[in-house]
Amino acid sequence: MxxxxxxxxxxxxxxxxxxxxxxxxxxxxxxxxxxxxxxxxxRVYAMGAGTRRIAxxxxxxxxxxxxxxxxxxxxxxxxxxxxxKRGKQNVYKTEILQVGVGNTVTLKKVPVGDVVVFPFVNGLSVKENQTHTVSDKTITIGAGATVQPGDEVEVYYQTEVAQASKLSxxxxxxxxxxxxxxxxxxxxxxxxxxxxxxxxxxxxxxxxxxxxxxxxxxxxxxxxxxxxxxxxxxxxxxxxxxxxxxxxxx
Missing domain, CATH: 2.30.110 (Pnp Oxidase; Chain A)
Incomplete structure (x- = not known):
């Protein structure tokens, strides 16, 4: 019991x-x-003659x-x-890459929307967006850009992930x-x-x-x-x- x-x-x-x-x-x-x-x-009290009487x-x-x-x-x-909310979602990415032969860099992910390419010098981004074109994961730096093969660039972009959870x-x-x-x-x-x-x-x-x-x-x-x-x-x-x-x- x-x-x-x-x-x-x-x-x-x-x-x-x-x-x-x-x-x-x-x-x-x-x-x-x-x-x-x-x-x-x-708790409050009623006082009487200096002492607590009722609570x-x-x-x-x-x-x-x-x-x-x-x-x-x-x-x-x-x-x-x-x-x-679950499903597809765009996420932000940045990558620091070295410009290769043909003035190209290859991203890890396929970008969606706008892509920004800054020269990366002495550990800092130089806020001069380089002219470029995008094809799949490959970015080709334009003729008027200031970076050359061997230089580093920092790329800002978004990519779509197939499965994600989002809480707003x-x-x-x-x-x-x-x-x-x-x-x-x-x-x-x-x-x-x-x-x-x-x-x-x-x-x-x-x-x-x-x-x-x-x-x-x-x-x-x-x-x-x-x-x-x-x-x-x-x-x-x-x-x-x-x-x-x-x-x-x-």
Missing amino acids: FTDGRYGNRDILDLQIIDFVSSTPLMKMDYANTSSLEMASS WDGEKTATLTVETQIFSLEHLAILAGEEI FTAKGFPKYVKLVGDTIWIDETSTEEVGSQMVFYKAKIQPNFTISNSAEGDPSTLTLVFDLFPAKVEGVDTLIDLIVYDDQD
Whole structure:
């Protein structure tokens, strides 16, 4: 028979993210490094003869903060409040190439749209677009150009990739409401057995602020996800969170 015990916890929170309106699962993340639940409320007092006599509680708030160094476009789409678009996409490229015999250079990819060719001297681009023609991956430098065979040029262009995923951060896109389900393991001090612990956050909205850093040194970038939690009607009661501890042994 399952009985409550004294528990310890040293495990991550596996999180399911579910669309609040449609109840469609959006994603599961079982690779977060940390998560923390913070609850707060205000309290005011009636004073009498210099001491507190009566207390009133209210304005309860709750937030769930999750930190992960593994993330996907799905995380960013939830932050952006936008859909991921998949298919063909133009991407920007630059290449530094040496002009060959016949005043030609060969790109790695087939360009689309405008191509800009700058002389590349002493590690810097000289902002003088060279006259040129484009045929497939080959660029032929025109007769009026200043570069000669053996010189270097820096080429700016776009190319089409057949398969890509694109997420747009728009001026009017903001996160939608979601439902969260978090699972972890607690250890019973007396029996030393594992018990399941599940928290259901019935209504949440992620804060749109985030930072992704890029660095060649130090720790990998950490993405911090902060969810504001809201009450939802559960069996007629405004409920922020349900905590369920249960026997998870097979």
